[in-house]
Amino acid sequence: MADPEELVDALKGESDGFVFVDSEAVCIYGARLYAKIKVACQGCSIILLCDLPHRDLIKEAVEFGVYGCILEPYAQWEVLTMIRPIRPDKYAKG
Numbered sequence: 789m790a791d792p793e794e795l796v797d798a799l800k801g802e803s804d805g806f807v808f809v810d811s812e813a814v815c816i817y818g819a820r821l822y823a824k825i826k827v828a829c830q831g832c833s834i835i836l837l838c839d840l841p842h843r844d845l846i847k848e849a850v851e852f853g854v855y856g857c858i859l860e861p862y863a864q865w866e867v868l869t870m871i872r873p874i875r876p877d878k879y880a881k882g
Contacts, residue, residue: 792817796828804831806871811842814849822852833874837862 789795792813799807807825814821814836825834833855838845846857856870 792821792824796824799825799828799832802829802832805829805833806874807832807834809834809836809854811836811838811845814845815842819845819848819852822849822854826853833871835867835870 789798795807799805807829809821809825822834825832834849834853836846836849836854836857837860838857839860843859849857855874858866858870
């Protein structure tokens with residue numbers, strides 16, 4: 789999404805899902821972004837996509853209730869490792 793308000797509008801009414809947040813967005817909009825997402829979709833799992841220069845954002849993200857973080861480069865197995873426990877019915881190994 790282009791900005792947090794667009795994201796929040798898209799999430800309203802959703803009961804669950806995955807929201808991947810880039811560390812650059814957190815640098816621009818601040819950690820309040822996590823709270824806005826949680827208000828719009830309480831059941832959504834937030835996953836921070838982070839590069840090494842922004843690794844310091846991970847601790848803050850966890851404090852805000854982010855489900856997990858993936859460091860760049862984003863390998864497919866890492867993404868699946870994050871989402872399989874949440875939606876095993878949809879992302880089962882196979």
